[in-house]
Amino acid sequence: xxxxxxxxxxxxxxxxxxxxxxxxxxxxxxxxxxxxxxxxxxxxxxxxxxxxxxxxxxxxxxxxxxxxxxxxxxxxxxxxxxxxxxxxxxxxxxxxxxxxxxxxxxxxxxxxxxxxxxxxxxxxxxxxxxxxxxxxxxxxxxxxxxxxxxxxxxxxxxxxxxxxxxxxxxxxxxxxxxxxxxxxxxxxxxxxxxxxxxxxxxxxxxxxxxxxxxxxxxxxxxxxxxxxxxxxxxxxxxxxxxxxxxxxxxxxxxxxxxxxxxxxxxxxxxxxxxxxxxxxxxxxxxxxxxxxxxxxxxxxxxxxxxxx
Amino acid sequence: xxxxxxxxxxxxxxxxxxxxxxxxxxxxxxxxxxxxxxxxxxxxxxxxxxxxxxxxxxxxxxxxxxxxxxxxxxxxxxxxxxxxxxxxxxxxxxxxxxxxxxxxxxxxxxxxxxxxxxxxxxxxxxxxxxxxxxxxxxxxxxxxxxxxxxxxxxxxxxxxxxxxxxxxxxxxxxxxxxxxxxxxxxxxxxxxxxxxxxxxxxxxxxxxxxxxxxxxxxxxxxxxxxxxxxxxxxxxxxxxxxxxxxxxxxxxxxxxxxxxxxxxxxxxxxxxxxxxxxxxxxxxxxxxxxxxxxxxxxxxxxxxxxxxxxxxxxxxxxxxxxxxxxxxxxxxxxxxxxxxxxxxx
Numbered sequence: 211x212x213x214x215x216x217x218x219x220x221x222x223x224x225x226x227x228x229x230x231x232x233x234x235x236x237x238x239x240x241x242x243x244x245x246x247x248x249x250x251x252x253x254x255x256x257x258x259x260x261x262x263x264x265x266x267x268x269x270x271x272x273x274x275x276x277x278x279x280x281x282x283x284x285x286x287x288x289x290x291x292x293x294x295x296x297x298x299x300x301x302x303x304x305x306x307x308x309x310x311x312x313x314x315x316x317x318x319x320x321x322x323x324x325x326x327x328x329x330x331x332x333x334x335x336x337x338x339x340x341x342x343x344x345x346x347x348x349x350x351x352x353x354x355x356x357x358x359x360x361x362x363x364x365x366x367x368x369x370x371x372x373x374x375x376x377x378x379x380x381x382x383x384x385x386x387x388x389x390x391x392x393x394x395x396x397x398x399x400x401x402x403x404x405x406x407x408x409x410x411x412x413x414x415x416x417x418x419x420x421x422x423x424x425x426x427x428x429x430x431x432x433x434x435x436x437x438x439x440x441x442x443x444x445x446x447x448x449x450x451x452x453x454x455x456x457x458x459x460x461x462x463x464x465x466x467x468x469x470x471x472x473x474x475x476x477x478x479x480x481x482x483x484x485x486x487x488x489x490x491x492x493x494x495x496x497x498x499x500x501x502x503x504x505x506x507x508x509x510x511x512x513x514x515x516x517x518x
Numbered sequence: 519x520x521x522x523x524x525x526x527x528x529x530x531x532x533x534x535x536x537x538x539x540x541x542x543x544x545x546x547x548x549x550x551x552x553x554x555x556x557x558x559x560x561x562x563x564x565x566x567x568x569x570x571x572x573x574x575x576x577x578x579x580x581x582x583x584x585x586x587x588x589x590x591x592x593x594x595x596x597x598x599x600x601x602x603x604x605x606x607x608x609x610x611x612x613x614x615x616x617x618x619x620x621x622x623x624x625x626x627x628x629x630x631x632x633x634x635x636x637x638x639x640x641x642x643x644x645x646x647x648x649x650x651x652x653x654x655x656x657x658x659x660x661x662x663x664x665x666x667x668x669x670x671x672x673x674x675x676x677x678x679x680x681x682x683x684x685x686x687x688x689x690x691x692x693x694x695x696x697x698x699x700x701x702x703x704x705x706x707x708x709x710x711x712x713x714x715x716x717x718x719x720x721x722x723x724x725x726x727x728x729x730x731x732x733x734x735x736x737x738x739x740x741x742x743x744x745x746x747x748x749x750x751x752x753x754x755x756x757x758x759x760x761x762x763x764x765x766x767x768x769x770x771x772x773x774x775x776x777x778x779x780x781x782x783x784x785x786x787x788x789x790x791x792x793x794x795x796x797x798x799x800x801x802x803x804x805x806x807x808x809x810x811x812x813x814x815x816x817x818x819x820x821x822x823x824x825x826x827x828x829x830x831x832x833x834x835x836x837x838x839x840x841x842x843x844x845x846x847x848x849x850x851x852x853x854x855x856x857x858x859x860x861x862x863x
Contacts, residue, residue: 413595415638421593422633423653423704424625433652437643513688514642 211509214517218502222495229494230283230487234276237483244268244292244481262292266484279484288488291477297488300473305492307380308469311462312454314382314389319397320447327404327443332431334409342405346398358391358464375466385467392461396450403446407439414438441511445504452500456493539607540744541590541629541712542566546604548582548589548768550815551597557815559585561768562604564842567712567744572735574747574755574776576791577765580812583748586765587714591631592621608712626653630710632734634717636697640689646673646700647685653707672703676733695726699733706737712744719754731758752795756780761848764788767813767823770842774849784851784860786828822854830855 245254245262262268267275282289288297326346330339349357365387366374376384411417412435420434457471470489477485509515548560560582567573575583588594590606592613605612608628613621633639641649650672651665660668666685673681676699689697698718705713715734719727735758738745749755755762755776762779764772764787772785783789790808810827813819819826825835834854842852845860853859 415633415635416641418593419633419639419704420641422591422625422631424622424627424708425652425656426622429656434641434644438641441643512643513645514690 211517215502215506218505222498225498226491226495230280230491231276233487233490234279234483235272237486238272238275240481242481244483248292266292279487283488283491289484291482291485297485300485301470301489301492304468304470304473307467308457308462308471309455310380310382311385311389311392311458311467311469312451314385315393315396315454316447316451318386318390319393319400319450323397323400324404324440324443326401328408328436328439330401331405331408331439332412339405342401346401349394349398352394354391354395354458355460355464357394358388358461361387361391362464378468380467380469388461388465388467391464392454392458396446400443400446404439404443407442408435411435411439437511441508444511445508448500448504448507452497452504455496455500538610539566540568540609541746542605542607543586543590544605544607546586546589546606547602548585548594548599549602550599552816555816558818559599559768559815560589561818563765563768563770565763565770565773567746569711569744570738570742571761572738572745572747572759574749574759574762575765576749576752576755576762578750578812580815581765582768583765584716587631587716587746587748590629590714591625593631626657626705626708627710629712629714630705630708632698632701632705632713632715632718635721636694636701637689637721639701640697640704642689645686645688646692646704650685650700650704650707653704657708668707669703672707673700675706675737676700676703678703694722695729698722698726698730702730702733702737706741709741710743712746713738714746714748716748717750718747720749720751727754734758752791764791767818768815769823769852770850771824771853772849772851773842774851778846778849782860784845784849784856785824785853786830786855786859787824789859790827790829822852 245259248254249258267278270278279289286298288301290296291300326338326342330336330342333339362374365371372387373384376388416438417430417435420430425434457469457474459471459475461467462469462471463475470493474486474489476482477489505517509517542564543566544564546560546563547558550557550559563582563586565573565575575586577583585594585599589599589601590613594601601614604614606614608624613624616624640646647666647669650669651660651662654660654665654668655662658665670681670685673685678684678696678699684692689700692700698721702718713734718734719730722730731754734745734747737743747755747759759776762772762774762776763770764779764785766787772779772783772788774784779788780792783792787808793806794808796805808827813823813826819836821834821836821838822828822831822840825831828835832854838854840852840854840856842850843856844850845856851859
């Protein structure tokens with residue numbers, strides 16, 4: 211197990227270099243001038259452009275630029291934006307909000323999705339089962355931005371139950387509706403996955419054995435059936451947390467949450483290449499670590515899986 | 519045309535006298551309501567087992583032997599399975615009339631079951647110790663530590679080496695034979711009065727089969743349990759069973775003491791089964807089989823359900839259902855020509 215974790219961690223190194231090269235190359239291949247529109251109505255003075263180009267090594271060949279960038283990154287320096295802001299600070303300011311939003315979304319997904327899935331899986335073809343089937347179909351079919359704008363308009367503008375936008379420090383209470391919007395599609399998947407898993411396993415031989423042992427129904431369901439049925443669901447939730455932590459450009463945009471998704475979007479639009487690369491590097495690492503965590507969790511839940 | 523064997527029991531039950539028998543199944547009827555129609559899986563099965571006795575229930579796949587066992591345990595999948603008639607009396611009380619809670623309490627303590635495939639019957643994500651100890655905790659209210667100790671004792675009783683270490687292992691870490699021992703230990707944990715073993719050795723190697731059968735026989739003797747051994751393997755039965763009930767198409771077609779049955783089968787189906795056992799002195803010759811296939815339970819043949827495959831069939835067989843007739847103190851046969859079969863040499 212320890213060796214497996216070590217090997218997986220070592221695998222992060224080539225992935226780290228691979229993604230940074232790719233992202234670096236892609237970002238600087240996008241056509242356009244980073245200094246267009248930086249100086250108000252007029253074009254920037256040549257002296258300024260020359261100064262900035264020298265400062266950021268923009269005339270050097272791409273591999274050399276990459277080398278400079280990596281040298282700084284490996285000492286923990288994410289560099290600066292063209293405006294002189296520390297990119298590390300931008301990430302540090304925005305990331306906590308994204309994490310909070312991700313956790314709220316995950317909680318909503320897990321609690322509502324699992325409950326609906328278990329109940330409908332136990333009573334197949336009942337009223338609740340049909341309700342869950344129809345409503346999840348509905349949720350999956352609607353794009354996030356529609357759910358977001360509709361809820362924002364109804365709850366925030368029309369009925370004034372919530373603030374239409376989230377304040378800058380993003381308290382948890384204000385993140386519930388955005389979290390629901392962000393998690394809604396995955397919530398539907400969780401409900402369906404749980405339902406199928408419960409329905410399938412409830413006919414399993416070991417469930418019949420548990421009944422034959424004379425265990426009460428709540429123990430048969432709550433211990434024997436649930437534990438087996440949750441394995442695929444928890445794997446899904448873990449992977450989903452990884453992508454939720456990558457920021458939510460649409461949801462963060464709609465509710466004005468100062469998160470990492472919005473920062474990335476802003477950086478792409480303003481051609482702040484270093485910012486884009488910096489954020490993406492962090493996100494890739496987080497995603498890979500989350501995946502490793504999911505794999506370890508999987509082995510912990512299912513004793514038949516052992517990593518060598 | 520009611521037979522003596524059945525009517526005796528019915529009178530006792532009707533009069534409200536417990537017959538003193540441990541477990542009795544009487545005129546049990548079960549059907550499966552499927553999309554293709556109603557399959558009559560059990561059509562009036564009657565058998566009983568007493569303490570310290572082994573009853574072997576023999577039959578091909580689809581003869582209804584496992585469904586009868588599931589109905590006794592109360593683990594029949596409903597739907598599609600429905601009990602449509604009969605009684606299952608445990609200590610003289612009809613279990614089919616009991617509340618769900620009452621029946622639950624009988625499971626494990628009164629009647630327990632060993633399943634065919636221990637790998638799928640044991641829960642893959644819990645240690646075997648947990649799965650055995652769970653019964654002591656839930657049913658006997660023991661502490662975690664005490665329950666675990668008792669679980670290790672149970673593994674010891676079924677002769678699993680290193681029981682104390684092995685209780686912390688998962689089912690997939692055991693070999694097939696050891697896994698079936700775990701299954702047996704689990705079913706015996708609450709000291710049941712009746713044990714139903716549903717093809718306990720079918721999934722195992724021949725050498726291991728013998729070990730498991732010996733173990734079951736030994737434990738049954740020790741504990742004086744009633745054992746219902748469900749099997750399709752005549753070889754398995756001969757050594758351990760006291761009585762044999764042969765099932766065909768959801769009916770008992772012959773019931774006999776084990777020696778009587780092997781010596782002189784009183785039903786052509788039993789005869790066919792015995793003749794289809796491969797024999798070393800007939801090496802090189804073609805194996806004798808029973809021609810045809812078991813009938814579809816959606817369309818059971820008229821009269822005797824075995825008549826389309828029976829070498830002795832006469833016109834009467836297609837018309838009248840032969841009742842289970844008592845031929846002696848311990849044997850009964852449901853064949854129009856049972857007397858002829860028994861009296862021939």
